[in-house]
Amino acid sequence: MNTLKKYSFVSAVFLILLSAVLYRSFNHSGFRYDAPRLASGSFNGSNIITEEQIPGFQNALIIDMSDSDILKERYNEITLKVKPDSILEKKNIRRIIKNKGPVILVSSENSISARIWMLLSQKGIKNIFILLPENHLIQPM
Amino acid sequence: MEMRIKITVVLLLSGLILALLPLSANRSFTVKPEKLISEILDPDVSLTADQVARLIVNEDSTIRLIDLRTPEEFSKLSIPGSVNVPYKDFISSDLYMYMNDMNIRNILYSNDGLLSDYALVYARGLGYKNSFAMDGGLDEWIDTVIESKFTGERISARENALYETRTKAANLFIRFNSMPDSLKSAFMTANKFSAKKLDGGCE
Numbered sequence: 001m002n003t004l005k006k007y008s009f010v011s012a013v014f015l016i017l018l019s020a021v022l023y024r025s026f027n028h029s030g031f032r033y034d035a036p037r038l039a040s041g042s043f044n045g046s047n048i049i050t051e052e053q054i055p056g057f058q059n060a061l062i063i064d065m066s067d068s069d070i071l072k073e074r075y076n077e078i079t080l081k082v083k084p085d086s087i088l089e090k091k092n093i094r095r096i097i098k099n100k101g102p103v104i105l106v107s108s109e110n111s112i113s114a115r116i117w118m119l120l121s122q123k124g125i126k127n128i129f130i131l132l133p134e135n136h137l138i139q140p141m
Numbered sequence: 142m143e144m145r146i147k148i149t150v151v152l153l154l155s156g157l158i159l160a161l162l163p164l165s166a167n168r169s170f171t172v173k174p175e176k177l178i179s180e181i182l183d184p185d186v187s188l189t190a191d192q193v194a195r196l197i198v199n200e201d202s203t204i205r206l207i208d209l210r211t212p213e214e215f216s217k218l219s220i221p222g223s224v225n226v227p228y229k230d231f232i233s234s235d236l237y238m239y240m241n242d243m244n245i246r247n248i249l250y251s252n253d254g255l256l257s258d259y260a261l262v263y264a265r266g267l268g269y270k271n272s273f274a275m276d277g278g279l280d281e282w283i284d285t286v287i288e289s290k291f292t293g294e295r296i297s298a299r300e301n302a303l304y305e306t307r308t309k310a311a312n313l314f315i316r317f318n319s320m321p322d323s324l325k326s327a328f329m330t331a332n333k334f335s336a337k338k339l340d341g342g343c344e
Contacts, residue, residue, distance in 0.1 A: 009147055014154045021158050031170035035263065036233045042259045043229055085182055088174050111276065114258035115181045122170050122266060 032124035041121060041128075042114075049104065049129045059101025062131075063087070065116070066108040084112050087120070096125055106131045168235070170266035180270075181262050187276045188248060190285040191303060194310035196248075197221060203244060207231070209251045209260055210279070220250070220282065221317040222329055228256045232263060240269040247272045254278035287311045 032038060041047045054060060054075065062079040064071045065087070072079045082092055084107065096103055103120070105128065107113040113130040120128050170177070180186065188196075196204050197220065206223035208215050215225040226239060228251065240247050247264070249257040249272060257274040264272035275282065289307040296304070320328055 010150045010154070013151045017155055017158050031174065031266065033169045035168045035170055035267065039232045039259065039263055042256070043232075085178060088178055111187070111254055111258045111274070112182070114255045115262045118259045118262035118266075119174070119178060119181070122262075123174065 031122045035122060038121045038124065039118060042118070047117060047129055048132050050133070051131060054104065054131075057102050057104070059099065060104055061096065061099040061101065062104045062106060063092075063096070063116075064106050065112060066106055068108065071106055084116060087116055093123075096120070102127045102129055104129045104131050168267065171268050172266055177262070177266055180265050186261060186265070186273050188273055189276055190282040191307070193220070193248060193250075193275050193282070194286045195306050197313065198306050198309045204246045204248055205239075206275075207239065207247055207249050207260075209249055209256045214252070216322055218279070218318050220279070221313050221325075223250070228260060231260055236264055236267055236269055240264060240271060243271050245271060248275055249273065250275040250282070251278045253280050287314060 054062075060078055062071055062075055064079050064081050065084045072081060080092070080095060086092065103125065105113040105116055105120075107116070110130070110132055113132075117128055117130050172180070193206070197206075206220055208219050208223045208225045209228040209231055210225070211227055212225055215223075219225070224239075226234075231239075247269070249260045249264070251257045251260075254274065254277045257278060261272055261274040277284075286307045289304065289311065291300070291304050317325060317328060
Protein backbone atom coordinates (compact mmCIF):
# COMPACT_ATOMS: atom_id res chain seq x y z
CA MET A 1 0.00 0.00 0.00
CA ASN A 2 2.83 2.30 0.93
CA THR A 3 4.58 1.61 -2.36
CA LEU A 4 1.38 2.46 -4.25
CA LYS A 5 1.12 5.73 -2.37
CA LYS A 6 4.75 6.47 -3.14
CA TYR A 7 4.24 6.06 -6.88
CA SER A 8 0.74 7.54 -7.05
CA PHE A 9 1.88 10.73 -8.80
CA VAL A 10 3.87 8.87 -11.46
CA SER A 11 1.10 6.31 -11.97
CA ALA A 12 -1.53 9.01 -12.38
CA VAL A 13 0.49 10.82 -15.06
CA PHE A 14 1.27 7.55 -16.80
CA LEU A 15 -2.38 6.49 -16.83
CA ILE A 16 -3.50 9.84 -18.22
CA LEU A 17 -0.93 9.65 -21.03
CA LEU A 18 -1.74 6.02 -21.77
CA SER A 19 -5.47 6.62 -21.93
CA ALA A 20 -4.91 9.61 -24.23
CA VAL A 21 -2.84 7.44 -26.60
CA LEU A 22 -5.36 4.58 -26.50
CA TYR A 23 -8.25 6.98 -27.08
CA ARG A 24 -6.64 8.48 -30.16
CA SER A 25 -5.61 5.09 -31.52
CA PHE A 26 -8.92 3.32 -31.19
CA ASN A 27 -11.44 6.12 -31.34
CA HIS A 28 -13.72 5.46 -34.34
CA SER A 29 -15.44 8.83 -34.23
CA GLY A 30 -12.29 10.48 -35.51
CA PHE A 31 -9.68 9.43 -38.03
CA ARG A 32 -6.85 6.97 -37.50
CA TYR A 33 -3.15 7.64 -37.48
CA ASP A 34 -0.99 7.26 -40.55
CA ALA A 35 -3.06 8.65 -43.40
CA PRO A 36 -0.59 7.59 -46.16
CA ARG A 37 -0.68 3.94 -45.07
CA LEU A 38 -4.47 3.94 -44.84
CA ALA A 39 -4.68 5.37 -48.36
CA SER A 40 -2.28 2.84 -49.84
CA GLY A 41 -5.10 0.50 -50.93
CA SER A 42 -5.84 2.96 -53.72
CA PHE A 43 -2.30 2.86 -55.18
CA ASN A 44 -2.67 -0.04 -57.58
CA GLY A 45 -6.41 -0.30 -58.09
CA SER A 46 -6.72 -3.39 -55.90
CA ASN A 47 -9.68 -1.70 -54.18
CA ILE A 48 -11.72 -1.81 -57.40
CA ILE A 49 -13.99 -4.72 -58.24
CA THR A 50 -16.60 -5.52 -60.88
CA GLU A 51 -20.00 -7.07 -60.28
CA GLU A 52 -18.95 -10.52 -61.42
CA GLN A 53 -16.53 -10.68 -58.48
CA ILE A 54 -19.28 -10.20 -55.87
CA PRO A 55 -20.33 -13.88 -55.59
CA GLY A 56 -16.70 -14.72 -54.77
CA PHE A 57 -16.79 -12.59 -51.63
CA GLN A 58 -17.97 -14.20 -48.41
CA ASN A 59 -20.03 -12.16 -45.94
CA ALA A 60 -19.93 -9.14 -48.22
CA LEU A 61 -21.91 -6.02 -47.40
CA ILE A 62 -22.95 -3.80 -50.30
CA ILE A 63 -23.35 -0.14 -49.40
CA ASP A 64 -25.62 1.07 -52.16
CA MET A 65 -25.52 4.87 -52.46
CA SER A 66 -27.04 4.89 -55.94
CA ASP A 67 -30.51 6.05 -56.95
CA SER A 68 -31.25 2.71 -58.58
CA ASP A 69 -32.72 -0.35 -56.85
CA ILE A 70 -31.08 -2.88 -59.17
CA LEU A 71 -28.50 -4.04 -56.62
CA LYS A 72 -31.10 -4.22 -53.88
CA GLU A 73 -33.14 -6.51 -56.12
CA ARG A 74 -30.15 -8.71 -56.98
CA TYR A 75 -28.47 -8.89 -53.58
CA ASN A 76 -31.27 -7.96 -51.21
CA GLU A 77 -29.94 -9.61 -48.07
CA ILE A 78 -26.50 -8.10 -48.19
CA THR A 79 -27.37 -4.65 -49.48
CA LEU A 80 -27.67 -1.59 -47.30
CA LYS A 81 -29.23 1.46 -48.94
CA VAL A 82 -27.53 4.58 -47.64
CA LYS A 83 -27.35 8.16 -48.83
CA PRO A 84 -23.73 9.29 -49.16
CA ASP A 85 -24.16 12.11 -46.66
CA SER A 86 -25.49 9.75 -43.99
CA ILE A 87 -22.78 7.10 -44.28
CA LEU A 88 -21.19 8.32 -41.05
CA GLU A 89 -24.35 7.91 -39.00
CA LYS A 90 -23.69 5.65 -36.01
CA LYS A 91 -26.01 2.85 -37.13
CA ASN A 92 -24.35 2.70 -40.56
CA ILE A 93 -20.81 2.79 -39.20
CA ARG A 94 -21.72 0.13 -36.65
CA ARG A 95 -23.12 -2.11 -39.39
CA ILE A 96 -19.97 -1.63 -41.48
CA ILE A 97 -17.62 -2.33 -38.58
CA LYS A 98 -19.59 -5.36 -37.44
CA ASN A 99 -19.60 -6.92 -40.90
CA LYS A 100 -17.19 -9.84 -41.04
CA GLY A 101 -16.57 -9.69 -44.78
CA PRO A 102 -15.68 -7.06 -47.35
CA VAL A 103 -17.63 -3.83 -47.72
CA ILE A 104 -18.50 -2.89 -51.30
CA LEU A 105 -19.33 0.70 -52.16
CA VAL A 106 -21.68 1.48 -55.05
CA SER A 107 -22.88 4.84 -56.30
CA SER A 108 -24.42 6.34 -59.42
CA GLU A 109 -21.24 8.38 -59.71
CA ASN A 110 -17.87 6.70 -59.35
CA SER A 111 -16.48 9.86 -57.83
CA ILE A 112 -18.82 9.53 -54.83
CA SER A 113 -17.68 5.93 -54.21
CA ALA A 114 -14.03 6.97 -54.47
CA ARG A 115 -14.48 9.84 -52.02
CA ILE A 116 -16.37 7.69 -49.52
CA TRP A 117 -13.74 4.97 -49.91
CA MET A 118 -11.00 7.35 -48.81
CA LEU A 119 -13.11 8.68 -45.96
CA LEU A 120 -13.92 5.23 -44.55
CA SER A 121 -10.36 4.01 -45.05
CA GLN A 122 -9.08 6.91 -43.00
CA LYS A 123 -11.47 5.92 -40.25
CA GLY A 124 -9.56 2.66 -40.10
CA ILE A 125 -12.15 0.50 -41.84
CA LYS A 126 -10.36 -2.19 -43.82
CA ASN A 127 -11.46 -4.47 -46.61
CA ILE A 128 -13.44 -1.84 -48.52
CA PHE A 129 -13.94 -2.02 -52.27
CA ILE A 130 -15.49 0.13 -54.95
CA LEU A 131 -17.79 -1.49 -57.46
CA LEU A 132 -17.20 -0.07 -60.92
CA PRO A 133 -18.64 -0.99 -64.31
CA GLU A 134 -16.71 -3.78 -66.00
CA ASN A 135 -15.48 -1.56 -68.81
CA HIS A 136 -13.65 0.68 -66.36
CA LEU A 137 -9.93 0.23 -66.95
CA ILE A 138 -7.66 0.52 -63.97
CA GLN A 139 -4.10 1.41 -64.72
CA PRO A 140 -1.66 0.27 -62.07
CA MET A 141 0.53 3.06 -60.70
CA MET B 142 10.17 9.47 -3.61
CA GLU B 143 12.18 12.55 -4.42
CA MET B 144 10.72 15.05 -6.82
CA ARG B 145 13.54 14.76 -9.36
CA ILE B 146 13.17 10.97 -9.48
CA LYS B 147 9.44 11.39 -10.00
CA ILE B 148 10.05 13.77 -12.90
CA THR B 149 12.65 11.44 -14.40
CA VAL B 150 10.24 8.51 -14.27
CA VAL B 151 7.42 10.57 -15.82
CA LEU B 152 9.69 11.74 -18.63
CA LEU B 153 10.84 8.18 -19.31
CA LEU B 154 7.29 6.88 -19.41
CA SER B 155 6.19 9.73 -21.68
CA GLY B 156 9.10 8.93 -23.97
CA LEU B 157 8.01 5.31 -24.07
CA ILE B 158 4.46 6.26 -25.03
CA LEU B 159 5.68 8.68 -27.69
CA ALA B 160 7.92 5.94 -29.08
CA LEU B 161 4.86 3.76 -29.52
CA LEU B 162 3.12 6.38 -31.66
CA PRO B 163 3.36 5.92 -35.45
CA LEU B 164 5.95 8.12 -37.14
CA SER B 165 3.43 9.59 -39.53
CA ALA B 166 1.03 10.66 -36.82
CA ASN B 167 1.47 14.21 -37.98
CA ARG B 168 -0.10 13.22 -41.29
CA SER B 169 -3.42 12.06 -39.96
CA PHE B 170 -6.68 13.71 -40.93
CA THR B 171 -7.36 16.76 -38.85
CA VAL B 172 -10.81 17.75 -40.08
CA LYS B 173 -13.80 16.30 -38.24
CA PRO B 174 -15.46 13.45 -40.19
CA GLU B 175 -18.88 15.12 -40.29
CA LYS B 176 -17.37 18.33 -41.60
CA LEU B 177 -15.23 16.51 -44.13
CA ILE B 178 -18.12 14.54 -45.60
CA SER B 179 -20.16 17.68 -46.18
CA GLU B 180 -17.14 19.32 -47.81
CA ILE B 181 -16.38 16.46 -50.19
CA LEU B 182 -20.00 16.03 -51.24
CA ASP B 183 -20.38 19.75 -51.92
CA PRO B 184 -20.65 20.28 -55.69
CA ASP B 185 -18.39 23.34 -55.41
CA VAL B 186 -15.31 21.18 -54.81
CA SER B 187 -15.66 19.69 -58.29
CA LEU B 188 -14.95 21.62 -61.46
CA THR B 189 -16.15 20.64 -64.90
CA ALA B 190 -13.80 20.43 -67.87
CA ASP B 191 -15.43 23.59 -69.25
CA GLN B 192 -14.79 25.50 -66.03
CA VAL B 193 -11.14 24.45 -66.11
CA ALA B 194 -10.87 25.37 -69.80
CA ARG B 195 -12.20 28.85 -69.04
CA LEU B 196 -9.71 29.30 -66.21
CA ILE B 197 -6.84 28.30 -68.50
CA VAL B 198 -7.94 30.50 -71.39
CA ASN B 199 -8.35 33.43 -68.99
CA GLU B 200 -4.90 32.64 -67.54
CA ASP B 201 -6.28 32.72 -64.05
CA SER B 202 -3.29 33.13 -61.80
CA THR B 203 -5.14 31.90 -58.72
CA ILE B 204 -5.20 28.28 -59.86
CA ARG B 205 -2.65 25.49 -60.02
CA LEU B 206 -3.39 22.31 -61.93
CA ILE B 207 -1.94 19.18 -60.36
CA ASP B 208 -1.65 16.16 -62.64
CA LEU B 209 -1.67 12.99 -60.53
CA ARG B 210 -0.74 10.60 -63.34
CA THR B 211 2.61 8.95 -63.89
CA PRO B 212 5.53 11.02 -65.30
CA GLU B 213 5.31 9.00 -68.55
CA GLU B 214 1.65 9.85 -69.01
CA PHE B 215 2.29 13.46 -68.07
CA SER B 216 5.09 13.78 -70.55
CA LYS B 217 2.92 12.36 -73.34
CA LEU B 218 -0.14 14.50 -72.71
CA SER B 219 -1.05 17.11 -70.11
CA ILE B 220 -3.13 20.21 -69.64
CA PRO B 221 -0.98 23.32 -70.23
CA GLY B 222 0.37 24.85 -67.05
CA SER B 223 -0.09 21.77 -64.90
CA VAL B 224 2.52 20.29 -62.58
CA ASN B 225 3.06 16.57 -62.25
CA VAL B 226 2.78 15.04 -58.79
CA PRO B 227 2.18 11.29 -59.24
CA TYR B 228 -0.61 10.05 -56.96
CA LYS B 229 1.68 7.87 -54.87
CA ASP B 230 4.03 10.80 -54.26
CA PHE B 231 1.10 13.06 -53.49
CA ILE B 232 -0.08 10.72 -50.76
CA SER B 233 3.30 9.98 -49.28
CA SER B 234 4.78 13.46 -49.30
CA ASP B 235 4.09 16.51 -47.20
CA LEU B 236 1.29 18.37 -48.98
CA TYR B 237 2.50 21.64 -47.53
CA MET B 238 5.06 21.66 -50.37
CA TYR B 239 2.32 21.96 -52.99
CA MET B 240 -0.61 23.48 -51.21
CA ASN B 241 0.74 25.91 -48.63
CA ASP B 242 -0.51 28.99 -50.48
CA MET B 243 -4.16 29.20 -49.48
CA ASN B 244 -4.80 31.89 -52.10
CA ILE B 245 -4.14 29.36 -54.85
CA ARG B 246 -6.86 26.88 -55.78
CA ASN B 247 -5.26 23.51 -56.50
CA ILE B 248 -7.19 21.61 -59.14
CA LEU B 249 -6.39 17.90 -59.11
CA TYR B 250 -6.84 15.69 -62.13
CA SER B 251 -6.05 12.14 -63.22
CA ASN B 252 -7.07 9.99 -66.18
CA ASP B 253 -10.61 9.12 -65.24
CA GLY B 254 -11.04 11.19 -62.10
CA LEU B 255 -10.80 8.40 -59.52
CA LEU B 256 -7.32 9.22 -58.26
CA SER B 257 -8.19 12.90 -58.07
CA ASP B 258 -11.26 12.04 -55.99
CA TYR B 259 -9.13 10.08 -53.52
CA ALA B 260 -6.58 12.89 -53.49
CA LEU B 261 -9.27 15.51 -52.96
CA VAL B 262 -10.53 13.80 -49.80
CA TYR B 263 -6.95 13.23 -48.66
CA ALA B 264 -5.96 16.87 -49.06
CA ARG B 265 -9.17 18.24 -47.57
CA GLY B 266 -8.90 15.79 -44.67
CA LEU B 267 -5.49 17.25 -43.90
CA GLY B 268 -7.01 20.71 -43.85
CA TYR B 269 -6.17 21.94 -47.37
CA LYS B 270 -9.42 23.64 -48.22
CA ASN B 271 -7.83 25.01 -51.37
CA SER B 272 -8.06 21.65 -53.15
CA PHE B 273 -10.56 20.84 -55.88
CA ALA B 274 -11.01 18.04 -58.40
CA MET B 275 -11.72 18.13 -62.12
CA ASP B 276 -14.71 15.89 -62.80
CA GLY B 277 -13.97 12.96 -65.09
CA GLY B 278 -10.27 13.79 -65.36
CA LEU B 279 -8.32 14.07 -68.57
CA ASP B 280 -10.69 11.66 -70.34
CA GLU B 281 -13.58 14.05 -69.77
CA TRP B 282 -11.39 17.03 -70.74
CA ILE B 283 -10.59 15.42 -74.08
CA ASP B 284 -14.22 14.45 -74.73
CA THR B 285 -15.59 17.87 -73.80
CA VAL B 286 -12.91 20.35 -74.79
CA ILE B 287 -10.71 18.76 -77.43
CA GLU B 288 -13.33 16.82 -79.36
CA SER B 289 -15.95 19.51 -79.06
CA LYS B 290 -17.88 20.00 -82.30
CA PHE B 291 -20.80 22.24 -83.07
CA THR B 292 -23.36 20.35 -85.13
CA GLY B 293 -26.51 22.49 -84.96
CA GLU B 294 -27.68 25.12 -87.46
CA ARG B 295 -28.03 28.06 -85.12
CA ILE B 296 -25.87 28.91 -82.19
CA SER B 297 -26.85 31.02 -79.20
CA ALA B 298 -24.51 33.64 -77.77
CA ARG B 299 -23.91 31.48 -74.73
CA GLU B 300 -23.11 28.41 -76.82
CA ASN B 301 -20.84 30.52 -78.98
CA ALA B 302 -18.88 31.75 -75.97
CA LEU B 303 -18.55 28.20 -74.67
CA TYR B 304 -17.47 26.90 -78.05
CA GLU B 305 -14.94 29.71 -78.42
CA THR B 306 -13.43 28.94 -75.01
CA ARG B 307 -13.22 25.26 -75.87
CA THR B 308 -11.54 26.03 -79.20
CA LYS B 309 -8.97 28.32 -77.56
CA ALA B 310 -8.24 25.76 -74.85
CA ALA B 311 -8.02 22.96 -77.42
CA ASN B 312 -5.58 24.93 -79.58
CA LEU B 313 -3.41 25.66 -76.57
CA PHE B 314 -3.55 22.01 -75.53
CA ILE B 315 -2.61 20.70 -78.98
CA ARG B 316 0.21 23.19 -79.50
CA PHE B 317 1.57 22.58 -76.00
CA ASN B 318 1.54 18.80 -76.29
CA SER B 319 3.15 18.77 -79.72
CA MET B 320 6.29 20.38 -78.26
CA PRO B 321 9.29 18.67 -76.72
CA ASP B 322 9.34 18.82 -72.92
CA SER B 323 12.26 21.23 -72.93
CA LEU B 324 10.22 23.90 -74.72
CA LYS B 325 6.96 23.55 -72.82
CA SER B 326 7.87 25.85 -69.96
CA ALA B 327 9.17 28.53 -72.32
CA PHE B 328 6.00 28.20 -74.39
CA MET B 329 3.80 28.82 -71.37
CA THR B 330 5.78 31.92 -70.43
CA ALA B 331 5.75 33.25 -74.00
CA ASN B 332 2.08 32.48 -74.39
CA LYS B 333 1.25 34.42 -71.27
CA PHE B 334 3.31 37.33 -72.51
CA SER B 335 1.70 37.44 -75.94
CA ALA B 336 -1.78 37.06 -74.53
CA LYS B 337 -1.18 39.98 -72.19
CA LYS B 338 0.05 42.05 -75.10
CA LEU B 339 -2.98 41.14 -77.17
CA ASP B 340 -5.28 42.10 -74.33
CA GLY B 341 -3.98 45.63 -74.85
CA GLY B 342 -4.74 48.19 -72.21
CA CYS B 343 -2.53 50.78 -70.66
CA GLU B 344 0.37 49.94 -68.43
